[in-house]
Amino acid sequence: MLSITQAERIVHEWPPARLHVVYDDQCELCRRCRHWLSTEPTFVELRFLASSEPEVSQRYGNLAWFNLELMVVDDYGRAWIGPQAFIMCLWATRRWRPMSYRLKGTAFAPLAERFFHTLSANRSVVSGMLGQHRCETGSCGGTS
């Protein structure tokens, strides 16, 4: 764990020009969100890394939050986890960037954080509601 200091921001490009979104591709909700995000015009380049890909799980499988929380990583390995990753995804888009700042603002922050946590924790349930064809349980190995 390392907090980002001013020095590190200068060492590496800041703000990041490209973000890698590590998402759970076994979850229907996540797949739909990924699809939505890939159709949005963005300020920064977005790459989507499915957590079931061997390259991805080899690299990040040892992280405690892997496959539990959404993760956004930039080219230098600086990572945003959970609610902050959601906010970074919004920040990347042209349409929702102003919203990302508002969600970070003092008024909405706790509410938004709780919402994203709840969404992450219950994504298998939501996926089930969305109707997933490839598995009966609706969670489809989200815990792999």
Next chain:
Amino acid sequence: MSYLLGTYVIYGIAAIALTTVLARTLYSHGAVFLDALFEDSPGMAAATNRLLVTGFYMLNLGYAFLLFKMGPADTAVEATEMLVQRLGYLLVSLGVIHFINMAVFWKMKRSGELTNNPPVLPSYTVATPPASY
């Protein structure tokens, strides 16, 4: 009549002096602000600053000149009253324009932040992502 002419002269000098002093203040302190805003293009900061100050001059001097005409001043007291009233109008309008200018600076700073830095800082450093898979 002789009072009126004296009043005009004093008003003219005061209006130009006040506008100049305020514009210089705006210019020197605004420069610091705009430099921070346009970190990567100092030319842009200087140009924006100069344009803002030019607008400030035009608005203020134009308004000061519009206020110029005064009624008859037969006594020294009347002349003084008119002069003070005109200067009051001028200062209040200068103040309003000055605060609008500051609001513009502030808004530019806000919008600058909006397009640059992410709202949240990264919390961890992990392995760099795979180049391809």
